[in-house]
Amino acid sequence: MPDIDHCAxxxxxxxxxxxxISGDGVQQARFGEDEVRYFQADKTELKQAIAYHEGLCSGKRRRFAARGKFRPY
Structure with missing residues (x-):
């Protein structure tokens, strides 16, 4: 996904x-004979996606690898 603007x-x-969260999501809408249904989103996965994109937007490393140290004993 190199073409994605992670901040946007x-x-x-x-x-x-x-x-x-505010309840503005539409469950079902009808326009004449056409019907559109919207389903509830998984909030935890949505929060994880937000954290992922915000992490890539900031450019900061969040996790670091453990360094091995030489211990001569």
Whole structure:
């Protein structure tokens, strides 16, 4: 996914999470004979996606590898 703007994606997902939490999500909508259904999103996975995109946006490393040390005993 090299073409993704991670900062913009984090903002978009955060707005989506806010809409879900506030109850603005539409469950079902009808327009004449056409019907559209929206389903509840998984909030934990959405929060993980937000954290992923915010991490790539900031450019900071969050995890570091443990270094081995020489112990001559």
């Amino acid at each position: 994606e984090a903002v978009r997902l955060r707005a989506l999470l806010t809409a879900i």
